[in-house]
Amino acid sequence: MYRHSTDVTPDDIESLIAEVDPTAPGYGHHLTFDRILRRCGLAWTTFLAGIEGFGTGVIVPRLEVDYHREVGVGPLDVDLRVLSIGRTSFRIECTVSQDGEPAATVQVVLVSFGYDARTPLALTDAQRLGLAAALDPR
Secondary structure, eight states: OEEEEEEEOGGGOOOTHHHHOTTSOOOSOSOOHHHHHHHHHHHHHHHHHTSTTOSSOEEEEEEEEEEOSOOOSEEEEEEEEEEEEOSSEEEEEEEEEETTEEEEEEEEEEEEEETTTTEEOOOOHHHHHHHHTTBOOO
C-alpha cells in the first residue's frame, strides 16, 4: 500500500455554485467531488513517478467512485493499492480518509499510453515489478 497525505485548507473549500453565482451561499463547506478526484490523481501520479519507466504516458479510460462522507479542512490521506496488472493496463483503488474515517473509494483503470503513436503500450518488466510491490494480496 502507498499513502499520500495532504492538507485541505480553507482556500480548497469552494462551492461549485460560486463559479456560476459568486453571491450564492456556499453549501456544505466541504471539498467538492472534483477536488477529491484531483487528490486521488495526485496520489497515483506521485506513486507512479517512483516507479522506473513511469512519468508520463498514462491515460484513464475508466474511473468509478463512491463518496461516503464530506471532506472538510484538515489532513487528508489517500491510500493506494494495486488491484490487478494486465498487459497494457492496471487497476488501482484509492481510499480517501479524513480523521480515520473513509470519505471516498475510487477505483481507476490506468493504461500505459504512447502519445506519439496514440496507442496503448505494453507494460515493461520494471513497471510490472514496481506495480507488483503495491499489489493487494487479497
